[in-house]
Amino acid sequence: MPYHLIFEGAELSGKSWVMSQIYNELEPKYAVNANVLDGCYWLNCDLGFFGTELAPAMIKNYLAIFKTLEQKNILSEKFLLSALVYSELYGVGKIARKKIEQKLKKMNFKIILLTFPEDQELIKKRLEDRLNLYPNYRRIAKAPEFYLKQQQLYKKYLAASTLDHLVLEVDKFPDQEVVDKIKKWLG
Numbered sequence: 001m002p003y004h005l006i007f008e009g010a011e012l013s014g015k016s017w018v019m020s021q022i023y024n025e026l027e028p029k030y031a032v033n034a035n036v037l038d039g040c041y042w043l044n045c046d047l048g049f050f051g052t053e054l055a056p057a058m059i060k061n062y063l064a065i066f067k068t069l070e071q072k073n074i075l076s077e078k079f080l081l082s083a084l085v086y087s088e089l090y091g092v093g094k095i096a097r098k099k100i101e102q103k104l105k106k107m108n109f110k111i112i113l114l115t116f117p118e119d120q121e122l123i124k125k126r127l128e129d130r131l132n133l134y135p136n137y138r139r140i141a142k143a144p145e146f147y148l149k150q151q152q153l154y155k156k157y158l159a160a161s162t163l164d165h166l167v168l169e170v171d172k173f174p175d176q177e178v179v180d181k182i183k184k185w186l187g
Contacts, residue, residue: 002030003040003073003186004066004107008081008158009114010150012126014170014178018114019075021179026073040073050078051086056094059083063103070107080104081111081161085153101162111165112182113158115151120144122171 003026007015023042031039043065049058059080066074083095116122123144130137158165166185168178 004109006076006079006109006111008111010147012147013114013116015077015114017173019077023075030073041069042075044077046078046082050083051090052092055083066107081154081157084157111163113167115169117171118148123147
């Protein structure tokens with residue numbers, strides 16, 4: 001059975017780095033075509049539409065992509081929990097949670113929620129690193145309190161989820177222990 005994983009978490013929680021480590025495990029192991037990277041598909045589902053009026057239509061489209069790739073390994077960087085969090089934060093984009101979650105469950109999706117220690121200095125450092133890598137993020141950068149609030153919302157929505165899930169704190173980079181825990185959880 002292929003792996004269908006949604007990596008969720010507040011901005012600056014370490015999703016991209018952790019996903020890259022899991023992707024590097026799955027992709028070569030399950031690759032079948034020598035010409036393309038087909039052992040695992042990595043989808044970044046928040047490209048600026050969660051928390052906007054585009055979210056419901058985009059979620060529907062990503063669900064169709066997931067269905068197309070159902071027999072393949074899928075890593076999704078953000079999806080349902082992110083849509084709910086951003087909808088609550090910005091008040092836009094009503095999300096049909098139960099219906100979406102039923103479809104995800106039917107396709108055997110699991111959630112990995114990545115968190116950070118609730119340390120404002122750590123968040124400031126991660127934000128500084130993010131701005132050095134992606135200067136355009138400065139336009140939407142927030143105070144550490146915002147990211148802490150985001151994290152609390154993720155935890156709230158995960159608590160109500162019917163999907164299997166794992167919660168891990170990423171307190172440093174690289175953090176091989178987090179990657180090893182995910183691999184063990186996947187079996």
